[in-house]
Amino acid sequence: MRFIKLACLMVALVTPAVSQAVGYGVGARPAFRTTVTPLADGIYEVAAIGTSAPVAYWCGIGDFAIRTLRxxxxxxxxISKPYERGVRTVQFSLTPPAGAEDVTTYSVTVKTVGANMTAGSAQGYCYDNVIDFGF
Structure with a gap:
């Protein structure tokens, strides 16, 4: 019985470290590396490093909005300016862009002006590295 308790304790202690090493996003650091540059008129430009997956851009702006902008x-x-292939950046704002439709879908996209989600949902992608296919 003592051995089983010790084995369970070791599994509980080692599991978070192993899952972080594998890259499942468990821990205190976001799984994606992004840079966020504030532009004029409340626009923020996000550049993802090493990937062009839509979740990386949403992760960057969500984490920035909650941690930095509070x-x-x-x-x-x-999304105020969608993803451009050559530039590899997406521009976001906290207010709806002028003249764009309010596009709320279940799809994670960075190609539609007006597409939106909550800051909490966007930041949640930072800790979900399993779905990064690198598209």
Missing amino acids: TSATQRIY
Whole structure:
């Protein structure tokens, strides 16, 4: 019985370290590396490093909005300028872009102006490295 308790304790202690080493996003650091550059008029430009997966861009702006701008998790974030192949950046704002439709879908996209999600949902992608296919 003593051996079983010791084995369970060791598994509980080692599991977080192993999952972090494998890259499942468990821990205190986001799985994606991004840079966020504030532009004029409340626009923020996100560049993902090493990937062009849409979740990387949403992760970058969500994490920046909550940690740096101190917005609430329910604050909506909108795409104001979509992903461009050569530039590899996406521009976001905390207000809906002028003249764009309010596009709320279950699809994670960075190609539609007006597409949006909450800051909490966007930041949640930082800790979900399993779905990064590198598209």
